[in-house]
Amino acid sequence: MGQNIKLDKIDRKILEILQSNAKITNAQLSKEIGLSPAPTLERVKKLEVSGIIKSYHAKLDTDKIGLGVSTFVYATLKGHNRGNIDVFLEEINKIDEVIECHHVTGSGDFVLKVIAADIAAYQKLMLEKVSDISVVDNLQSMVILSTFKDSKVMPLSGGE
Incomplete structure (x- = not known):
């Protein structure tokens, strides 16, 4: 299995926010976690490169697209x-x-x-x-x- 990567409180907060709203802007994300935009973006990129964030997806309503x-x-x-x-x-x-x-x-x-x-x-x-x-x-x-x-x-x- 994969290795665990150490996450601090800020990394965890970033992940919690992105899981509930992957479309959040970097500016809004930085405001919510209390960092300036540059280090926030750097942390998100680190989480992506490390493979913790694997991808971003739109969740679809299966009934509305005919998959009942x-x-x-x-x-x-x-x-x-x-x-x-x-x-x-x-x-x-x-x-x-x-x-x-x-x-x-x-x-x-x-x-x-x-x-x-x-x-x-x-x-x-x-x-x-x-x-x-x-x-x-x-x-x-x-x-x-x-x-x-x-x-x-x-x-x-x-x-x-």
Whole structure:
């Protein structure tokens, strides 16, 4: 796994603010953390270069863009070896509707988060793409009925 990078109180405050509002201007950010703009920008760049800040994204309303069905899918492979894992990951990465893929312990080998326009589109995707991956042994789907928490904000308590 990666190494922990030491963050001071100001770095943590920058990260908290950017997680809730990535579009904040450097001038406003500097005002909120109590530094002048130049050192604020320098700290943000350091956090980006170190890989702590990986990217910036717009969070979309899936219903408004016509993606009304979200599911979690447990995928079990025919054999849990490096070759099968590589084949699976190569194929999964070609499927845009698979928006998350996690290698897990437990009853399945992977948990996928899949998004589709509707149940018919989801069924077609599963039948024609996901279950067609040669190393897939079993798939178990769980349709998400409601989401009550969907935060991408990382807790930054602790530290200095």
